[in-house]
Amino acid sequence: MSGSASSDSGIENVTVNGKYAGTENWNVPLNLSFGDNNIVILAIGKDGNTTATNISLSVSASEPKNNIIDTVFSAVVSAIISVIVTPIIGVLLKKWIERGNKKKRFMLLYALTLLVFFIMLTFW
Numbered sequence: 732m733s734g735s736a737s738s739d740s741g742i743e744n745v746t747v748n749g750k751y752a753g754t755e756n757w758n759v760p761l762n763l764s765f766g767d768n769n770i771v772i773l774a775i776g777k778d779g780n781t782t783a784t785n786i787s788l789s790v791s792a793s794e795p796k797n798n799i800i801d802t803v804f805s806a807v808v809s810a811i812i813s814v815i816v817t818p819i820i821g822v823l824l825k826k827w828i829e830r831g832n833k834k835k836r837f838m839l840l841y842a843l844t845l846l847v848f849f850i851m852l853t854f855w
Contacts, residue, residue, distance in 0.1 A: 732770070733758040740778035747772050763790050812850055820847070 735756050736742045745757040748771055752759035761770070770786040820843045 732761050734772070736774040736782075738774075738776035738778070738780065740776050740780075743775045743777050745772065745774045763788065765790050765792065812847065817847075 732747060732752075733756075734745075736745050737755060742754045744754060745752045747757070747759045747761070750759055752772075761768075766789065768788045768790060770788065772784045772786070774782045776782075820840075823839065823843065
């Protein structure tokens with residue numbers, strides 16, 4: 732937490748929750764806990780005048796996102812791709828092999844392998 736304080740006589744010191752924070756321009760690290768936090772800022776002028784400020788902060792956090800759903804979804808999609816796409820690739824390759832065109836067969840295998848890789852990468 733940081734801030735500034737001023738007085739015609741100057742600032743002797745500023746404390747935050749009892750910790751020295753500085754003088755005119757002050758800064759202090761705060762350890763906040765979940766729930767209500769009370770912060771007391773006390774500024775003392777060189778003339779002895781004191782000014783106190785109380786701040787109440789409430790700290791809350793949302794619950795972490797449940798990643799089990801994402802994990803299960805990715806596993807199911809990967810399994811479906813493996814079970815459905817792999818036999819399709821096998822059938823297509825068998826047809827290309829029967830036709831005897833080795834160059835096209837290699838290119839098809841390469842293209843299908845990349846397609847399956849990128850589909851699985853998208854869902855993983």
